[in-house]
Amino acid sequence: MSLLCVGSVAYDVIELPGRPAVEVLGGSATWFTTAAGFYTRPQLVGVVGDDFREDDIEFLRARGVDVGGLERKPGSTFRWHGRYHENLISRDSLKTELGVFAEFSPVIPPEWRRPDVLFLGNIHPSLQALVLAQCRDAGFVALDTIECWIESAKADLIRLLPRIDLLFLNDDEVRQLTGEHHLPTAARAILAMGAKALVLKRGEHGASLWTSSGVALVPAWPVDSMVDPTGAGDCFAGGTLGYIDLVKDTSPESLRRALAVGTVTASFCVEGFGPRSLGSVRPAQVSERLRRWLEAVSVDGAKVLGDLEIG
């Protein structure tokens, strides 16, 4: 099995309400692989500067991440400085210093070019296309993006959709990409644009999965304490695709189970600060919360349909 992730590796400077700014390891590929590491041994392609700390590479290695595709270049690692509002959902980007990431042109190691699962993390759509061109035989391709790329590189992004098996977007992004406000309509428009399945992410409210065979509803686990939402979307994708890579089943039923794993994995992300916090969660804790989540969503359908006499 193989799960390849291409995305950013960064240092984030994060200001939570009423707390001083703290610099912490971040980036979409970092979060994704840390999360996927619960279920498989992900391969990471990204770039860092010469200021990137060896112990951060060591952390990823210890998580089971193959960092053989992590380039080190002269210059600074990508840095993002964000300040969260009181609600811990909305935030301001105070500073974005791309550093060596500005010139990032992903080169996939030749032996990694036929991944079972490929995750195109949040980078410019033209770079995502470049990765796809190198991985023509990827088995299952997932893509994440952000509003900034939908705004500035919409055509590039749309061209990719027919190659995408699973697209991760939040509600604003779905609306922005389709011009449709009503989410079910927008979701169906995304499928009409060629993506085979859409995960519509709604943060603390959970997610839904849209495919030609219908919709699956995946509520989020109500976490005991919300510390920092940074990375939640990438952890959701990492848990989802880590499970897909583990079970080698990309049927709609398997995708539902994968999203359950994804949402539970992400719930641990928001309860802590930084990828190391997520890395300290034991697999047994994840399984136990998944068991509780499954209990929380289970309904005796046959009983209730029978009660209403349609059996």
Next chain:
Amino acid sequence: MSLLCVGSVAYDVIELPGRPAVEVLGGSATWFTTAAGFYTRPQLVGVVGDDFREDDIEFLRARGVDVGGLERKPGSTFRWHGRYHENLISRDSLKTELGVFAEFSPVIPPEWRRPDVLFLGNIHPSLQALVLAQCRDAGFVALDTIECWIESAKADLIRLLPRIDLLFLNDDEVRQLTGEHHLPTAARAILAMGAKALVLKRGEHGASLWTSSGVALVPAWPVDSMVDPTGAGDCFAGGTLGYIDLVKDTSPESLRRALAVGTVTASFCVEGFGPRSLGSVRPAQVSERLRRWLEAVSVDGAKVLGDLEIG
């Protein structure tokens, strides 16, 4: 079986974005009983003025509602005038004319004082207490309220909670009543205040059920078109309690099934305009959507737990 509802019966003047104001039958008890009418024959206690139209009473009767507790008094029926914002969620109350509702003092017909299920719709908590005093032997008591009463009559409301088997509140109301921002903490605080179960309503995002035995997560059905959200909360309660009255089972497992019925019932409310629109939905349509909802939330838990090797 018997389901008694006490609440408002009103005329709403509703302005949807870009549309002229339209007057339509409304009120918490009207919506509640119209929804519950899919599953049982609810009894309604309320008050209307001498301007209340006979065909509106006829509509309720035709829905299977027992209007034997609907008083008619000299004066005007309660009127609410609301204007929805573009998002069809937030709204401004432009005018509230209580009319005969200002002097409403519910008198429960003697033969209705031992209902299997009692719904205390959104009226002043002291009136809800008055109803409870008349129905000491009610089997199962549910209560709904709004921010206005939490603000102006918090102590009255809190005194009622130990008598409540199922409390319906949205996220703002839960926070306002407990002073806790974090919803799971707030939900547990509500249970500590004496309510046996809490339904935390989150509109288009669905709901969750909190009891001492844990949480159930109930996502909302993604409706094809959102027309008017007025009455959705009362329809959710009406569907939930209509099912409870039908099956005579108030176990936590039955409550979960009831919430599934409630959320599906409410999904038809928001797709139309006014209770007559809901009343024109066929029971087979409700059952069919419930079947699709159950499919949308179903996950093979044993399989996914087995895949993660905890079985």
